[in-house]
Amino acid sequence: MNKSYNSEPKCGAEDVSEEDMELINSYSRKKLKAEDVFVFSAVLCDNEIDRDFERFSVESLKTLAELFKGKTAIKNHSMNSEDQSARTFKTQLVTDESKKNSLGEPYVYLKAYSYIPRIKKYESLIEEIESGIKKEVSVSCSVGKSICSICGADLRQSACHHKKGKSYKGKLCYLELNDPLDAYEWSFVAVPAQKNAGVIKNFKDKEENTVAQDAVKSIKELDSEIILSREDVKALRDYIVSVETQAQDGREYRKALETETVKLFALTSPEISNDCTKSICKSLSTKDLKELNGALKEKNRELSAPQLVKAKQQSENSLNSQFRF
């Protein structure tokens, strides 16, 4: 099973040592010199509970540190091999004693050192990393165990009734990801530095509907990458469902309006065929159709009013004529 993990955006250029060059050359077909490569580091994952209420144990991070050695770093999780531009040659498990995770444990993170050949093709990518554009990193790996923090059940084996993100007697339920089996790749996504220029993931604390509306607004305004958290995706999904319902209502209203307008045409302008009035109604915008419908209703009232008078007169006449007999 895959685990996409979004870590803090940390990515930066690094100096290259001789030892690094030896490691790099163990992955390179051609012998590279320090000036041939651009080396950078990135925090891949940590022992903090993430947005999906899942976290890696320190043991898992240790295993992942081994598994990610030699793996490629790609841009935007693209399947295009052209994008497999960086390779991780060194990993490091770092404990930051000055920082605690939300469980009060020392903060531990997995740092990956990767290199990119300094060739024309990768110039802009290197520039992006060097200029410190904010990055979001996502790792793809599989784990053997997902342990419920409340009851210790391994959800890969059996289910439990606890829900991620909910608290049970003051204890947060999350899944601890253990026993990593494989690491596939990691990817970094360039995030425009300007606020609202594409990062939607920070809209979490707003009302759900606002999240979706902000997301839709950003999608409309933007032509570059957009990062969506799982919550954003959920909010968008709910929004789409509600919009679909509204659209269905709209379609039904439109259909009823068309049918009524065709009938009004038949009453007011019987010389025009039904087929013709149907196609007129279909071709109009709903706004214009509404206007036409209103006008035809008015015309129909005018036409039927004298008819009623006439009918009344006729019936009176017939009554009178009866008397004439």
Ligand SMILES: [Zn+2]
């Ligand atoms: Zn449980």
